Amino acid sequence: xxxxxxxxxxxxxxxxxxxxxxxxxxxxxxxxxxxxxxxxxxxxxxxxxxxxxxxxxxxxxxxxxxxxxxxxxxxxxxxxxxxxxxxxxxxxxxxx
Numbered sequence: 001x002x003x004x005x006x007x008x009x010x011x012x013x014x015x016x017x018x019x020x021x022x023x024x025x026x027x028x029x030x031x032x033x034x035x036x037x038x039x040x041x042x043x044x045x046x047x048x049x050x051x052x053x054x055x056x057x058x059x060x061x062x063x064x065x066x067x068x069x070x071x072x073x074x075x076x077x078x079x080x081x082x083x084x085x086x087x088x089x090x091x092x093x094x095x096x
């Protein structure tokens with residue numbers, strides 16, 4: 001699931017795949033979009049956190065900091081993001 005601003009809705013609906021990039025820029029995965037929707041945020045925070053109180057940091061984040069639309073679909077991993085710090089602590093699942 002990818003959250004995105006309203007002004008991207010037509011662009012995302014028109015394409016079938018979206019490049020997912022890490023903050024440094026390299027593409028790490030591709031999302032094949034199968035659906036787009038506007039979530040009921042109040043119901044979402046109630047289901048996740050058991051409250052709609054904006055004093056809860058998770059509730060505040062979901063209601064105030066995320067974009068109003070979601071896109072969902074199949075994610076295809078291409079490569080892992082490159083980490084330059086704390087490398088000894090950045091283990092892959094099979095290494096744990």
